[in-house]
Amino acid sequence: MKLSRLALALAVVAGLGAALAEDYEEAVDFTLLDVNGDKYTLSEMLKRGPVYLECWDLPCVNCIAELDALVPIFEELEPYGLQIIALSVDKPADEAKVRAFVAGKQWPYVCLLDQQQEVKGDYGIIIKPTAYLINTDGEIVYTHIGYKKGDEERIKEEFLRWLPDEPIAAPEGEAAPPAEPEEPEGE
Amino acid sequence: MTRRLTVVVLLAAAAVAGAAQLNINGVNRAETWVCFDSVYSTLVEDKLDLNLRYGDLKGQVGFFLFEPSKPWDDVRKPMRLLDYSVAYSPDQLEVLYGRFYQDFGKGLVLRAYKDDDFRHYKSLFGLRGTARLPLGTEVVALSARLRDLFFQENVYKLMNLSDSSDQAMGANLSSRPLRWLGFGGRYVRINRDLDPAPKAFTELFGGDLTTSFGPVELYGEVARRLGTGPGLGGRSTGFGYYANATLAYSGFSVLGQVMDYDSIGFPTGLYHWNDPPTPIKSGVAMNRGVDERGFGFVATATPLSALYLEADYGRLVTHDDTSAGVVEWEGKARYDLEPSWTFEAYFNHLVQNNVELGTYRRAVDKPVVHVNHLVGQHTFAFEGEYAYVDERSTHGDSWDYHEAAAALSYGYGAGLLFTLGYQYVDVVLDKRYNGETSWPIVEAVWSVTERNMLRVRLGAERGGYTCSGGVCRFEAPFKGIKVQLISRI
Numbered sequence: 001m002k003l004s005r006l007a008l009a010l011a012v013v014a015g016l017g018a019a020l021a022e023d024y025e026e027a028v029d030f031t032l033l034d035v036n037g038d039k040y041t042l043s044e045m046l047k048r049g050p051v052y053l054e055c056w057d058l059p060c061v062n063c064i065a066e067l068d069a070l071v072p073i074f075e076e077l078e079p080y081g082l083q084i085i086a087l088s089v090d091k092p093a094d095e096a097k098v099r100a101f102v103a104g105k106q107w108p109y110v111c112l113l114d115q116q117q118e119v120k121g122d123y124g125i126i127i128k129p130t131a132y133l134i135n136t137d138g139e140i141v142y143t144h145i146g147y148k149k150g151d152e153e154r155i156k157e158e159f160l161r162w163l164p165d166e167p168i169a170a171p172e173g174e175a176a177p178p179a180e181p182e183e184p185e186g187e
Numbered sequence: 188m189t190r191r192l193t194v195v196v197l198l199a200a201a202a203v204a205g206a207a208q209l210n211i212n213g214v215n216r217a218e219t220w221v222c223f224d225s226v227y228s229t230l231v232e233d234k235l236d237l238n239l240r241y242g243d244l245k246g247q248v249g250f251f252l253f254e255p256s257k258p259w260d261d262v263r264k265p266m267r268l269l270d271y272s273v274a275y276s277p278d279q280l281e282v283l284y285g286r287f288y289q290d291f292g293k294g295l296v297l298r299a300y301k302d303d304d305f306r307h308y309k310s311l312f313g314l315r316g317t318a319r320l321p322l323g324t325e326v327v328a329l330s331a332r333l334r335d336l337f338f339q340e341n342v343y344k345l346m347n348l349s350d351s352s353d354q355a356m357g358a359n360l361s362s363r364p365l366r367w368l369g370f371g372g373r374y375v376r377i378n379r380d381l382d383p384a385p386k387a388f389t390e391l392f393g394g395d396l397t398t399s400f401g402p403v404e405l406y407g408e409v410a411r412r413l414g415t416g417p418g419l420g421g422r423s424t425g426f427g428y429y430a431n432a433t434l435a436y437s438g439f440s441v442l443g444q445v446m447d448y449d450s451i452g453f454p455t456g457l458y459h460w461n462d463p464p465t466p467i468k469s470g471v472a473m474n475r476g477v478d479e480r481g482f483g484f485v486a487t488a489t490p491l492s493a494l495y496l497e498a499d500y501g502r503l504v505t506h507d508d509t510s511a512g513v514v515e516w517e518g519k520a521r522y523d524l525e526p527s528w529t530f531e532a533y534f535n536h537l538v539q540n541n542v543e544l545g546t547y548r549r550a551v552d553k554p555v556v557h558v559n560h561l562v563g564q565h566t567f568a569f570e571g572e573y574a575y576v577d578e579r580s581t582h583g584d585s586w587d588y589h590e591a592a593a594a595l596s597y598g599y600g601a602g603l604l605f606t607l608g609y610q611y612v613d614v615v616l617d618k619r620y621n622g623e624t625s626w627p628i629v630e631a632v633w634s635v636t637e638r639n640m641l642r643v644r645l646g647a648e649r650g651g652y653t654c655s656g657g658v659c660r661f662e663a664p665f666k667g668i669k670v671q672l673i674s675r676i
Contacts, residue, residue: 026210028240031319037363037397039323061521061529091300091656092290092464096431097485099404100442103435104487116288116300122238124214124675126640143637146601148561149527 024139027053027132028122032087032112035099040085040110046136049081050162052155054131055120057090058097063129066147067107073156074108079167082159084109089120089128131155135162213237213676220341222667228258230341237676245274247285251336253343266343268336270310281317286310289329291359291373293429295410295451295476296391298462299333305655306338309458311355323363330356335458339660346458353379355460357391369397371408377453377460382415389414389423389453391461404433410461412451425450427476429464438489445482449506452476462657466501469537470654471513478505481513493523497533511541529559541581543652545618550577566598580618588614604632610649620649621664638675644668 031041045051052070056063067086074084086107088098092115102111114120123132133142133155142158144151213236220230231254239246249270257263272285288310291297299311313331320326332354335346345351357375374392382388393410412425427448434441444466452459452475465472466483473479481503488496497519504512519533538550553574560567574590594608610626628646635641650664 025212026208028210028212028238036366037323037369038366039319061531065523065529091302092293092298095293096404096406096433096442096444100433100435100440100485101487103402103433104438104440104489106437115290117303118288121214121236122212124212124638126214126673126675127634145634145637148566148601 024135024141027134027138027140028119029138030119030122032114032119035088035102035111035113040112042085042134043138045083045085045110046134046138049083049168050136050141050159051134052082052084052131052159053087053123053134054084055087055089055114055123055125055128057088057128058094058101060128062147064105065149066129066131066151067109068105069147069149069152070155071108073152073159077156077159077163078108080163081168082163086111087114087119088112089114089117089125091115133158133162208241210240211237211676215674215676216671217674218669218671220665220667220669222258222665224258224666226256226258228256230255232343243275243277245272245276245283247272249286255342264342264344270312279319281315283315283317284313286312286334287315287331289315289327289331291327291357291375292361292371292393292395292408292410293464294461295408295427295429295448295463296373296393296461297355297357297359297375298460300462302655302658305658305660306343307655307658308334308336309462310334310336313354323369324360325362326358326360328358330354333458333460337458337658337660340663341665350379350381350454353377363397367399369395371395375460377414379454383420387415387420391451391453402435404435406431406433410451410463412453414453423450425453425477427451427463440485440487442485443482444484447480448476448478449480450477465503465657467503467513467515467654467657468499468501468517469515469535470656471503471515471537471539471542471659472654472657473503473505473511473513473542475657478507479503480506493525495519495521508541510547512538513540513542514538527561529557531557531559545581546578547581548577548579551575564600566596566604568594568596568598570594570596586614586616588612588616602634604630606630606632608646610647612649619651623647623649623664626664626666640673642669642671642673644670 027042029041029043031039033039042051054067056067070084074082086109088111090098095113095115098113127145129147131144132140135141141162144155216234218232222228233252235250237248251266251268253266255263255265270286272283272287274281274283288299288301289297290300299309301308311331311333313329315327315329318326332351333347334351337344337346355375355377357373359371359373361371363369372394377389390413391410393408395406395408397406407428407430409428414423415421416423429446431442431444446463446466448463451461453461455477459476461476463476466481481501483501486498500516502514515537517533517535521531523529533555535553540548543549551574553572555572558569572592576588576590579585590612592610594606596604596606598604608628612620612624615622615624626647626649628644628648630644633641645668647666648664650662652659652661
């Protein structure tokens with residue numbers, strides 16, 4: 001009887017220890033389709049480098065301004081493994097509008113559709129824009145809420161903290177490949 | 188022996204617990220209203236959503252509490268709902284039991300969704316299996332009951348209270364094997380208590396096709412309904428389609444939509460299992476999915492990096508009654524003047540014929556301007572709105588009136604926002620605004636921490652007829668204080 005109680009205590013301690021051992025909150029993994037119908041999984045993307053996950057929708061002017069402002073920073077840091085997910089939480093009825101808007105913007109990011117707002121709920125996103133920087137260990141290491149001009153410099157500092165000093169390996173000295181969907185589709 | 192087995196199981200659990208990690212997060216929305224009426228009626232609402240993940244196991248727990256005081260409704264109807272779901276979800280598969288949301292295609296056959304901003308929670312409860320297959324293919328099969336929770340006139344209601352035991356079984360296939368080609372097929376069978384015989388069920392089925400070449404993408408979806416008339420029996424059918432075309436270049440895009448829904452919205456009445464798209468920007472629908480056809484265009488352009496232009500047009504009519512319909516168009520321009528100014532202006536024209544109960548025609552012309560100025564950590568914003576309204580009732584009465592609204596905001600960083608607002612109408616309208624003509628309001632939003640946001644609203648709100656995604660409601664006027672605390676867990 002004492003042995004089973006000891007085992008129970010061990011189980012509880014191990015569980016609590018596992019839950020409390022991390023300094024950072026663990027990012028919830030998800031799989032979503034992008035505006036082109038390609039499938040992306042967060043854990044797969046993290047194998048390449050850190051991910052900046054930003055929640056946006058069409059009426060959110062500040063979200064769009066932030067995503068616009070991050071374009072040159074992304075282009076500069078993409079060879080170092082940075083990836084940005086523009087997570088649209090627009091309704092399914094607006095999918096075509098989102099697709100047209102994203103194509104018009106020519107954002108170089110992965111633009112995912114969270115039409116049921118499950119990822120938004122999993123991450124407890126209250127205000128738009130809200131963005132999370134997730135390191136390659138799958139931990140949320142930085143949260144950015146709201147956006148005003150100039151914030152991108154602060155965000156860039158965080159990117160640099162979590163990126164390697166050298167560009168990540170690329171075949172034959174070429175620039176590192178951008179994030180690819182899990183199943184490259186035929187043409 | 189049993190004791191040893193217990194020890195082994197617990198030690199194994201300890202080992203597993205040490206290896207995997209329990210992840211819990213979620214959101215709590217707590218809100219209270221105090222109305223400055225003769226009895227200071229109150230409303231308390233709390234909505235807690237928790238997500239739990241442990242390896243391949245996922246769980247959700249939702250608690251909803253709604254406590255109005257009596258004057259909000261004839262009969263006080265508090266509400267306490269406990270929702271949950273448990274799912275086993277390895278990479279290629281998910282089996283879920285409990286409450287969930289699910290769309291099939293664009294919603295012509297099945298749509299269960301939540302709209303937090305509109306306080307509309309149309310969910311399913313039951314069993315759902317999802318298989319994620321190669322070639323961009325996904326298959327979903329479900330058996331579930333519906334619950335349509337909707338906030339209207341300051342009270343939450345179950346819109347399908349008398350039909351909450353109805354059951355649906357269905358499956359959806361969606362596939363995009365090639366980048367330029369995608370397709371889907373779906374089927375839903377609905378059994379209702381109203382059905383006169385076991386054979387008298389309703390079927391909704393359909394399919395879709397997507398193709399793209401270069402900057403053009405085309406999408407088309409059809410749906411068919413086969414069933415029996417409620418209660419009496421007899422054959423009842425419906426058909427609908429939705430199609431859109433997108434042309435998108437760098438800095439320029441055009442979207443065209445066309446739809447025709449003839450008796451696919453099911454059941455007719457206060458709620459539907461399916462909710463097809465509407466082309467109207469403000470979300471107005473005619474006779475949702477039951478008797479409406481229309482089209483719409485959206486064009487966007489960014490001719491300069493600082494200039495964004497958008498034009499929308501949407502039109503909906505019914506099949507036989509040419510006096511009923513909605514037309515809306517809007518032109519919008521936004522300009523960023525570096526380094527710290529943003530100007531936005533738009534003009535909206537909306538005509539509704541025989542949409543609101545008792546209103547034969549309502550035409551609104553509304554220009555709006557929005558200016559935003561940033562100085563260091565300080566943000567200043569102004570929003571001004573004017574509307575000319577021409578309204579006629581079904582009894583021949585008519586009103587011409589002007590509505591105006593202005594709001595001044597000051598924000599400090601991302602943590603504080605203060606707003607002073609004022610709404611005004613120049614005619615006393617008992618029908619629409621309870622005879623009130625002005626509505627001042629002050630609001631403060633404080634991000635207490637990264638995880639907690641407090642919003643306090645004091646003053647009056649005009650209310651009125653508002654829509655979102657084709658679902659409309661009448662918002663009652665309000666005078667009092669609202670306090671809301673949103674916490675990320």
